[in-house]
Amino acid sequence: MRMPKPDASVVGRRDAIVGQLREIVATEGVIVDEDEMRAYECDGLTAYRQLPFIVVLPETTEQVSRILKLCHAEGVKVVPRGAGTSLSGGALPLADAITLGLAKFNRILDVDLDNRCVVAQPGVTNLGITDAVKSQGFYYAPDPSSQIACTIGGNVAENSGGVHCLKYGLTTNNLLGLEMVLITGEVIRIGGKHLDSEGYDLLGLVTGSEGLLGVVTEVTVRILPRPEMARALLAGFPSSEAAGACVAQVIGAGIIPAGMEMMDRPAIHAAEDFVHAGYPLDADALLIVELDGPEAEVAHLVDRVTGIARESGAGELRVSADDEERERFWAGRKAAFPAVGRISPDYYCMDGTIPRRRLAEVLRRMAEMSRRHGLRVANVFHAGDGNLHPLILYDANRPGELESAETFGAEILKLCVEVGGVLTGEHGVGVEKRDLMGVMFTEDDLNHQQRVKCAFDAESLLNPGKVYPILRRCAELGRLHVRAGQVRFPDIPRF
Amino acid sequence: MTDVLAPRDADDVLDAVAESLATGRPVDVVAAGSKRNFGRPCETACELDVSALSGIDLYEPDELVVGMGAATPLVALEAALEAERQMLSFEPPDLGPVLGAPAGQSTVGGVLACNLSGPRRIMAGAARDHFLGFNAVSGRGEAFKSGGRVVKNVTGFDLSKLIAGSFGTLAVLTHVVLRVLPSPEDERTVLIAGLADAQAVSAMSAAMNGPYDVSGAAHLPAPVASASANEAVSGLGASTTAIRIEGPAPSVEARTRAVSALVSEFGPTHVLDRAQSGSLWREVRDVSYFAADGRQVWRISVAPAAGAGVGGQIAAATNGTVFYDWAGGLVWLAIPALDDAGHETIRGAIRDIGGHATLVRADPEVRAAVSVFQPQPAPLAALAARIKDSFDPRHVLNPGRMAQV
Numbered sequence: 001m002r003m004p005k006p007d008a009s010v011v012g013r014r015d016a017i018v019g020q021l022r023e024i025v026a027t028e029g030v031i032v033d034e035d036e037m038r039a040y041e042c043d044g045l046t047a048y049r050q051l052p053f054i055v056v057l058p059e060t061t062e063q064v065s066r067i068l069k070l071c072h073a074e075g076v077k078v079v080p081r082g083a084g085t086s087l088s089g090g091a092l093p094l095a096d097a098i099t100l101g102l103a104k105f106n107r108i109l110d111v112d113l114d115n116r117c118v119v120a121q122p123g124v125t126n127l128g129i130t131d132a133v134k135s136q137g138f139y140y141a142p143d144p145s146s147q148i149a150c151t152i153g154g155n156v157a158e159n160s161g162g163v164h165c166l167k168y169g170l171t172t173n174n175l176l177g178l179e180m181v182l183i184t185g186e187v188i189r190i191g192g193k194h195l196d197s198e199g200y201d202l203l204g205l206v207t208g209s210e211g212l213l214g215v216v217t218e219v220t221v222r223i224l225p226r227p228e229m230a231r232a233l234l235a236g237f238p239s240s241e242a243a244g245a246c247v248a249q250v251i252g253a254g255i256i257p258a259g260m261e262m263m264d265r266p267a268i269h270a271a272e273d274f275v276h277a278g279y280p281l282d283a284d285a286l287l288i289v290e291l292d293g294p295e296a297e298v299a300h301l302v303d304r305v306t307g308i309a310r311e312s313g314a315g316e317l318r319v320s321a322d323d324e325e326r327e328r329f330w331a332g333r334k335a336a337f338p339a340v341g342r343i344s345p346d347y348y349c350m351d352g353t354i355p356r357r358r359l360a361e362v363l364r365r366m367a368e369m370s371r372r373h374g375l376r377v378a379n380v381f382h383a384g385d386g387n388l389h390p391l392i393l394y395d396a397n398r399p400g401e402l403e404s405a406e407t408f409g410a411e412i413l414k415l416c417v418e419v420g421g422v423l424t425g426e427h428g429v430g431v432e433k434r435d436l437m438g439v440m441f442t443e444d445d446l447n448h449q450q451r452v453k454c455a456f457d458a459e460s461l462l463n464p465g466k467v468y469p470i471l472r473r474c475a476e477l478g479r480l481h482v483r484a485g486q487v488r489f490p491d492i493p494r495f
Numbered sequence: 496m497t498d499v500l501a502p503r504d505a506d507d508v509l510d511a512v513a514e515s516l517a518t519g520r521p522v523d524v525v526a527a528g529s530k531r532n533f534g535r536p537c538e539t540a541c542e543l544d545v546s547a548l549s550g551i552d553l554y555e556p557d558e559l560v561v562g563m564g565a566a567t568p569l570v571a572l573e574a575a576l577e578a579e580r581q582m583l584s585f586e587p588p589d590l591g592p593v594l595g596a597p598a599g600q601s602t603v604g605g606v607l608a609c610n611l612s613g614p615r616r617i618m619a620g621a622a623r624d625h626f627l628g629f630n631a632v633s634g635r636g637e638a639f640k641s642g643g644r645v646v647k648n649v650t651g652f653d654l655s656k657l658i659a660g661s662f663g664t665l666a667v668l669t670h671v672v673l674r675v676l677p678s679p680e681d682e683r684t685v686l687i688a689g690l691a692d693a694q695a696v697s698a699m700s701a702a703m704n705g706p707y708d709v710s711g712a713a714h715l716p717a718p719v720a721s722a723s724a725n726e727a728v729s730g731l732g733a734s735t736t737a738i739r740i741e742g743p744a745p746s747v748e749a750r751t752r753a754v755s756a757l758v759s760e761f762g763p764t765h766v767l768d769r770a771q772s773g774s775l776w777r778e779v780r781d782v783s784y785f786a787a788d789g790r791q792v793w794r795i796s797v798a799p800a801a802g803a804g805v806g807g808q809i810a811a812a813t814n815g816t817v818f819y820d821w822a823g824g825l826v827w828l829a830i831p832a833l834d835d836a837g838h839e840t841i842r843g844a845i846r847d848i849g850g851h852a853t854l855v856r857a858d859p860e861v862r863a864a865v866s867v868f869q870p871q872p873a874p875l876a877a878l879a880a881r882i883k884d885s886f887d888p889r890h891v892l893n894p895g896r897m898a899q900v
Contacts, residue, residue, distance in 0.1 A: 114700055114800035137706075159649045172653065173624045186874040193798035195824055196610065196621055197660065198851035198869035199879050199897065204623055204656020208649045228706045248557040254580060254677030294706060294753075297746030353645040355558055386558075387647040425647035433650075440650060441640075448639045449652045451885035455878065467651065480516070480635055480888055487517045489510035493501040 006096035031055035043084040043091040052093035061217040069185030080211040082154030085146040088430025122153025138223040141168035159208030161426035163259040166384035172207040177220035211463040213456040230292035232326040235314040236283030243285035246312035258292040260384035267378040271332035274339035280316040344393035352416030353425035387425035505669040513636040515891040524663040526566035529591040529600035538895040565604030565668035584676040586613030592786040610660030613780035614711035623659035625674040631666035634887025663893040665886040679741035683751040684772035689733040692803035696823035698761040711739030712822040719818040790829040797850035799824035
């Protein structure tokens with residue numbers, strides 16, 4: 001993985017920069033010791049590591065503003081960081097960049113039930129928002145599986161999803177407002193407790209921008225009343241085709257479940273061995289369908305989905321009797337990653353999205369790749385929205401296996417794009433998929449995105465080396481080629 | 496004289512923008528023109544009529560996705576979806592009649608360019624939340640795409656969001672892909688008669704804060720309710736607060752009962768059947784109450800709990816008429832025409848609480864002299880200007896349309 005070359009002039013001024021940062025943030029908030037900085041050397045994508053240049057942990061928006069202003073003036077790069085749970089290397093440090101940690105922004109600022117929203121600092125965890133409103137019967141809907149640890153600011157940066165986003169949307173659909181600091185140190189507020197934006201939708205643009213556009217210092221999210229009840233169905237199928245057909249028929253019948261997850265045979269076995277959730281071991285594919293809402297609705301829909309699953313050839317079919325059983329159904333799915341971790345020294349988690357109807361074909365071709373690379377693969381799948389998480393099993397201690405796993409992974413993602421899908425559904429591009437962007441986008445597509453980056457950060461100081469493969473200078477990107485020789489195009493109909 | 500360029504396909508659009516760049520003549524991007532009067536008047540006499548970019552070319556109901564030429568008529572799309580018992584769940588309004596155009600002319604691209612959403616916005620999200628991907632030609636005369644045809648997608652910046660609501664000032668949409676959802680099997684609306692605005696917002700909030708999946712919450716003060724074509728509403732002879740419940744039939748029945756019981760402490764309740772409910776929400780969605788008069792119309796978005804206060808204050812100060820959607824968060828206001836459209840009074844009322852006010856209907860001279868869209872603080876306005884320049888450096892697309900004055 002090629003990262004931008006460290007700027008020697010910045011590296012040489014380290015002591016002076018540390019001194020300036022200590023004028024802004026109290027001494028313990030500026031970390032320079034190598035051992036202490038070690039905790040920041042990677043995020044959830046542990047294959048890539050780099051010691052930060054300096055780590056800074058500000059506590060106020062004003063400090064963030066002064067830090068960014070300083071970095072802008074001094075030409076110092078900045079890598080924003082929440083809890084560091086990114087699976088794509090979004091928070092991977094750079095040798096000449098300040099890692100700007102937002103962990104100290106950990107307060108809930110306002111719980112406003114009349115407007116059904118919560119205002120929080122970006123370092124509050126995803127689950128921390130739900131915890132703040134649980135006793136009043138509310139919750140925050142997006143639920144990435146790292147929700148105990150991941151921060152709401154990180155969720156904004158990555159546009160995080162989770163198993164419930166089929167019905168309730170991703171972060172972007174549940175966000176009302178932001179306070180954000182630009183690289184110039186300017187503080188802007190976008191949105192608030194009201195709906196929709198007053199000009200260009202910067203809220204939507206910033207969500208999922210992976211720390212390339214600014215540093216979020218406050219977040220307003222909408223919260224929802226907790227559904228009256230939830231029940232889950234567990235259904236084993238003789239083939240992934242049959243399970244896929246069941247998913248299509250549920251949606252075709254006008255039902256949008258709260259969650260609809262699929263696992264293939266290797267994933268079923270790994271999960272069952274680990275948590276003993278009672279999964280059918282003779283099934284080739286397992287579906288977990290959760291239905292939530294008012295009691296009358298859930299009872300009605302459970303009947304309908306049960307009928308559809310039977311018709312689609314489900315063998316074993318169980319409906320949760322109570323919340324305890326429902327949680328047991330989920331336990332295996334939620335533990336799928338660590339479960340796979342038990343059967344292989346290492347695994348590499350992929351994250352493509354495909355049109356659901358191409359599932360069987362994609363699984364078949366993935367099995368061929370698996371044979372060719374000599375690496376096993378287990379699949380868990382957000383079936384409702386086509387988001388695949390193939391887990392490639394490898395052993396980093398065997399020479400060449402990591403490289404094979406990475407090649408295999410890249411082939412899977414290219415296949416996702418080939419069948420009409422995308423490189424990443426919810427984990428982000430980061431450094432991991434950066435060099436594959438050209439598979440999905442043309443140069444013109446990418447240039448239009450990078451010019452947006454230029455509008456926010458003309459010197460490319462914020463999280464450089466992430467998301468976009470080639471960093472071209474903004475002046476060059478902005479150059480306009482007017483077809484001056486041809487003023488009128490005679491072919492266009494006009495009247 | 497107005498020049499009209501009428502591209503036949505996306506390649507022609509590319510040539511048309513290249514021509515505009517080469518000649519220095521900007522274009523006003525239109526299709527049906529039903530929202531031509533929405534926004535600040537464009538400062539150009541040349542039109543780019545993209546009407547020919549029409550037709551659905553991808554519809555997979557069980558994948559909940561539909562793709563089409565950007566100028567596909569909304570009625571054609573809705574008919575295709577209805578045949579599969581699906582819908583655009585953001586409930587796009589038809590503002591044609593409010594803007595002085597015939598009903599039923601909207602195109603999908605126009606709806607997206609204005610990010611128009613109806614009453615179900617509070618539950619299902621806005622147009623932008625269902626906009627999965629697009630192909631377009633930017634003001635640089637370059638074709639580009641963003642997004643895709645799947646919902647779960649975080650590959651690169653989400654330009655669909657940026658393009659939605661940009662009023663054609665960044666790029667000319669040529670093809671769009673939208674997420675669709677199943678239509679609800681049944682619907683009912685619980686009415687509460689005779690509430691003052693503030694009480695109504697409390698009643699709507701109580702319903703919104705319970706586990707009832709409310710998909711519409713509006714309040715029509717008496718003068719507006721009496722103008723309803725729906726006799727079950729106008730016949731009450733009082734203000735009307737409406738709470739919509741949609742979903743599978745047994746669920747609708749149970750929730751309608753629960754919501755009626757919950758809000759009965761506020762006033763007498765009454766339930767509208769499916770047909771009556773449908774016609775009421777179409778009126779609310781399309782702002783029909785203000786369609787047939789010559790007054791100026793504002794659309795004000797605030798925190799829902801602040802709606803009644805803001806609406807009452809502005810109505811009193813402007814001698815205007817208001818009604819509320821989005822549980823109080825969307826205030827529609829009609830005022831007797833003024834040269835400055837009362838913008839200082841209206842925007843002054845929301846200055847401290849946050850939100851935005853858009854001048855939806857006024858004569859072109861007024862819309863040229865008053866900021867149609869909420870003015871932004873300097874750093875935000877400068878950022879928006881840099882984004883505009885990055886897509887359209889010579890300002891050849893819809894010049895002046897979103898300009899602050």
